[in-house]
Amino acid sequence: xxxxxxxxxxxxxxxxxxxxxxxxxxxxxxxxxxxxxxxxxxxxxxxxxxxxxxxxxxxxxxxxxxxxxxxxxxxxxxxxxxxxxxxxxxxxxxxxxxxxxxxxxxxxxxxxxxxxxxxxxxxxxxxxxxxxxxxxxxxxxxxxxxxxxxxxxxxxxxxxxxxxxxxxxxxxxxxxxxxxxxxxxxxxxxxxxxxxxxxxxxxxxxxxxxxxxxxxxxxxxxxxxxxxxxxxxxxxxxxxxxxxxxxxxxxxxxxxxxxxxxxxxxxxxxxxxxxxxxxxxxxxxxxxxxxxxxxxxxxxxxxxxxxxxxxxxxxxxxxxxxxxxxxxxxxxxxxxxxxxxxxxxxxxxxxxxxxxxxxxxxxxxxxxxxxxxxxxxxxxxxxxxxxxxxxxxxxxxxxxxxxxxxxxxxxxxxxxxxxxxxxxxxxxxxxxxxxxxxxxxxxxxxxxxxxxxxxxxxxxxxxxxxxxxxxxxxxxxxxxxxxxxxxxxxxxxxxxxxx
Amino acid sequence: xxxxxxxxxxxxxxxxxxxxxxxxxxxxxxxxxxxxxxxxxxxxxxxxxxxxxxxxxxxxxxxxxxxxxxxxxxxxxxxxxxxxxxxxxxxxxxxxxxxxxxxxxxxxxxxxxxxxxxxxxxxxxxxxxxxx
Numbered sequence: 001x002x003x004x005x006x007x008x009x010x011x012x013x014x015x016x017x018x019x020x021x022x023x024x025x026x027x028x029x030x031x032x033x034x035x036x037x038x039x040x041x042x043x044x045x046x047x048x049x050x051x052x053x054x055x056x057x058x059x060x061x062x063x064x065x066x067x068x069x070x071x072x073x074x075x076x077x078x079x080x081x082x083x084x085x086x087x088x089x090x091x092x093x094x095x096x097x098x099x100x101x102x103x104x105x106x107x108x109x110x111x112x113x114x115x116x117x118x119x120x121x122x123x124x125x126x127x128x129x130x131x132x133x134x135x136x137x138x139x140x141x142x143x144x145x146x147x148x149x150x151x152x153x154x155x156x157x158x159x160x161x162x163x164x165x166x167x168x169x170x171x172x173x174x175x176x177x178x179x180x181x182x183x184x185x186x187x188x189x190x191x192x193x194x195x196x197x198x199x200x201x202x203x204x205x206x207x208x209x210x211x212x213x214x215x216x217x218x219x220x221x222x223x224x225x226x227x228x229x230x231x232x233x234x235x236x237x238x239x240x241x242x243x244x245x246x247x248x249x250x251x252x253x254x255x256x257x258x259x260x261x262x263x264x265x266x267x268x269x270x271x272x273x274x275x276x277x278x279x280x281x282x283x284x285x286x287x288x289x290x291x292x293x294x295x296x297x298x299x300x301x302x303x304x305x306x307x308x309x310x311x312x313x314x315x316x317x318x319x320x321x322x323x324x325x326x327x328x329x330x331x332x333x334x335x336x337x338x339x340x341x342x343x344x345x346x347x348x349x350x351x352x353x354x355x356x357x358x359x360x361x362x363x364x365x366x367x368x369x370x371x372x373x374x375x376x377x378x379x380x381x382x383x384x385x386x387x388x389x390x391x392x393x394x395x396x397x398x399x400x401x402x403x404x405x406x407x408x409x410x411x412x413x414x415x416x417x418x419x420x421x422x423x424x425x426x427x428x429x430x431x432x433x434x435x436x437x438x439x440x441x442x443x444x445x446x447x448x449x450x451x452x453x454x455x456x457x458x459x460x461x462x463x464x465x466x467x468x469x470x471x472x473x474x475x476x477x478x479x480x481x482x483x484x485x486x487x488x489x490x491x492x493x494x495x496x497x498x499x
Numbered sequence: 500x501x502x503x504x505x506x507x508x509x510x511x512x513x514x515x516x517x518x519x520x521x522x523x524x525x526x527x528x529x530x531x532x533x534x535x536x537x538x539x540x541x542x543x544x545x546x547x548x549x550x551x552x553x554x555x556x557x558x559x560x561x562x563x564x565x566x567x568x569x570x571x572x573x574x575x576x577x578x579x580x581x582x583x584x585x586x587x588x589x590x591x592x593x594x595x596x597x598x599x600x601x602x603x604x605x606x607x608x609x610x611x612x613x614x615x616x617x618x619x620x621x622x623x624x625x626x627x628x629x630x631x
Contacts, residue, residue: 182545
């Protein structure tokens with residue numbers, strides 16, 4: 001058994017238990033939580049290095065051989081996701097030291113956060129479909145708790161909608177899973193890849209594929225299934241919405257990529273055709289929705305949707321370059337999006353509001369913060385030489401390569417519209433002078449914009465610049481992930497051994 | 500037998516969707532209960548039902564020579580029931596707390612997170628909704 005693969009899952013759960021023991025000693029709990037996040041991040045990054053050097057890593061839990069037991073698999077896609085999860089977890093844990101107040105700590109912020117991270121990592125690493133369902137549930141359970149932490153009116157409102165639709169999506173997922181099991185008699189993903197080819201009634205399989213598409217589509221916030229996302233993501237405390245924005249929809253995208261590259265590839269023209277149309281509409285509606293709003297976090301929430309469109313577009317085009325772009329886009333997006341939410345927290349805290357109309361003057365009062373916002377915002381919009389530029393360029397090139405001019409054009413136009421939203425935030429919150437008539441008391445600056453708030457933002461902004469200036473190693477990684485996705489035999493061989 | 504259960508499964512699913520779309524939190528919970536039962540039943544059927552092939556292996560043998568019923572779906576359902584039960588408990592508490600805080604169980608009246616846009620920016624409701 002390879003313990004390296006188990007660590008990213010088991011460490012957060014251990015620390016969830018440990019931090020729960022210290023629920024009355026906030027200082028200790030926070031320090032332990034940071035220690036846990038550091039160890040987890042270290043384990044994730046080490047696993048990344050390990051897989052880069054030794055290729056795909058597989059471990060059978062309890063030494064039950066592959067199609068029967070639960071298998072953990074770390075291919076390049078999984079490992080990129082896990083590594084970024086580790087980094088985001090660390091950053092948000094730093095940030096929560098500044099933001100999360102004793103009330104939220106008492107309600108169990110740290111244990112829930114660790115459980116969420118454990119669930120997300122489990123979902124990325126598992127090679128078994130039913131196990132994926134279980135990790136989804138673990139993750140959902142923790143996210144339900146986190147979303148209503150603080151018990152504000154709008155949190156309950158957003159929380160109820162989030163819970164409703166996500167439970168429904170989970171039920172759809174397990175419906176598809178049951179039908180697929182009835183048809184193939186296996187739940188191991190590699191085994192599924194082989195058994196699906198033996199199924200004669202492809203029509204039934206296509207129907208099951210559609211169920212999975214809807215289930216994961218809801219999770220990832222695709223058109224027209226995204227309405228729960230902008231209804232809930234702007235309601236919880238900033239640290240929580242940052243980790244949601246960075247991770248949760250991406251678990252849905254990951255599951256989509258996994259299933260539609262490994263199992264449902266028998267009728268690419270049909271299934272991936274639907275995905276492509278959905279992706280285009282997702283991009284457009286997301287970016288237009290963002291243009292309509294004037295609240296910092298709601299704009300960002302809508303941008304998550306439009307960005308999910310790019311990722312699914314890469315999957316739908318289903319060429320090596322497109323999948324490379326998709327993976328690279330996820331890598332870039334998770335970092336940038338979480339960072340933008342964290343920055344919205346800083347401006348929200350010292351400006352007293354998330355409404356753009358009530359913010360202003362940050363360019364004058366805090367030039368450093370303005371630069372820190374500039375980096376992820378214009379990376380999101382796709383300005384060179386930041387990480388988003390490469391991500392968008394690869395995807396657009398992939399579209400042009402197979403003469404999907406409409407898709408490529410949409411991607412480019414949506415990028416342009418993203419600039420509109422970002423300049424709106426820039427102009428309103430940073431450039432325009434601070435509005436005079438604010439009846440919101442402005443917090444003391446020294447107290448609110450502390451070291452722990454800026455540290456994670458600086459870390460993530462630096463990563464964005466590094467990915468932008470030195471894209472080569474990250475591209476290599478994404479390319480390797482795409483190669484593995486397009487040739488499922490690598491995955492099957494690693495999991496089931498020689499056939 | 501499988502046909503009858505399939506039809507039952509379909510009826511349960513249809514009823515659950517009707518209840519879930521009713522726009523009322525209490526009805527949604529009932530819909531959810533029905534839906535999870537429908538799904539569990541579906542997994543149960545997907546393991547194929549048969550009373551003639553018990554999954555029992557005769558003594559002294561490693562594998563059965565006869566075709567036998569698949570026992571795995573039962574294990575899957577058990578997991579699904581346990582998880583579903585936990586989720587249901589949470590949903591009950593969440594909806595009750597939401598009712599206490601928001602004062603309504605009508606989903607159409609729940610516009611606190613996404614207040615209806617008004618021209619006046621200093622609308623107190625919107626402000627309360629967006630303060631830290």
